[in-house]
Amino acid sequence: MEQILIIEDEPSMQTGLRDNLEIEGYEVTVVGDGKEGLQTLVENPFDLVLLDVMLPSMSGFDVLKQVRSRGIKVPVIMLTAKGEEIDKVLGLELGADDYITKPFSLRELLARVKAVLRRGQGTTSSGTGDVVIGELTIDFATYSARRGDATVDMTAKECEVLKHLWDHRNQTVTRDQLLNQVWGYDENLSTRTVDNFILRLRQKLEPDPARPKHILTMHGTGYKLIP
Ligand code: CA
Numbered sequence: 001m002e003q004i005l006i007i008e009d010e011p012s013m014q015t016g017l018r019d020n021l022e023i024e025g026y027e028v029t030v031v032g033d034g035k036e037g038l039q040t041l042v043e044n045p046f047d048l049v050l051l052d053v054m055l056p057s058m059s060g061f062d063v064l065k066q067v068r069s070r071g072i073k074v075p076v077i078m079l080t081a082k083g084e085e086i087d088k089v090l091g092l093e094l095g096a097d098d099y100i101t102k103p104f105s106l107r108e109l110l111a112r113v114k115a116v117l118r119r120g121q122g123t124t125s126s127g128t129g130d131v132v133i134g135e136l137t138i139d140f141a142t143y144s145a146r147r148g149d150a151t152v153d154m155t156a157k158e159c160e161v162l163k164h165l166w167d168h169r170n171q172t173v174t175r176d177q178l179l180n181q182v183w184g185y186d187e188n189l190s191t192r193t194v195d196n197f198i199l200r201l202r203q204k205l206e207p208d209p210a211r212p213k214h215i216l217t218m219h220g221t222g223y224k225l226i227p
Contacts (some may be wrong), residue, residue, distance in 0.1 A: 007037035058108025134205035134214040165225035174222035
């Protein structure tokens with residue numbers, strides 16, 4: 001049974017995460033304090049850590065720094081609050097494997113947990129591996145995608161658009177850039193084509209496609225993917 005450590009001080013988050021991960025068959029340990037979390041991690045082996053940023057006694061970043069400086073390679077998913085995009089970047093630089101922004105859907109969290117655990121098991125010998133964007137888990141090597149347990153049909157072009165956004169995640173990608181990179185120069189195509197593909201991708205990966213939080217419109221320029 002895979003062991004997950006949750007370091008999170010908010011009682012409702014603790015309960016929600018524990019209950020749902022246990023239902024999925026994981027063995028869950030919950031700690032509500034940074035220092036105690038670090039100690040627990042140093043003393044016990046875990047397969048995955050869900051690590052909150054704002055914690056009593058020691059921040060999630062400091063816990064992560066300490067863990068990595070001690071050579072502990074456990075996969076870590078940071079739990080960041082809305083609007084803390086700088087935190088996400090910092091977390092990844094410090095050695096987090098992924099991050100998820102509160103509030104998140106349960107399905108999105110479970111997809112990320114599964115993807116990170118799978119990566120940790122070294123099943124990605126192709127060097128690509130699964131990527132989680134919103135509620136979609138996608139393997140760019142095979143162009144296959146899942147949402148929860150359901151297979152999601154993706155066309156090759158949809159995958160290529162998403163791949164280009166993924167390769168430039170957290171950056172603005174212009175419509176022209178997408179047109180040139182994905183379709184190549186074709187005078188019959190307009191940037192409208194790009195917009196249509198973005199709409200379809202949002203239907204597939206956004207929890208609420210009308211209020212996208214993963215493929216953002218950058219007005220007057222293009223799009224930005226926030227995984
Ligand atoms: Ca907190």
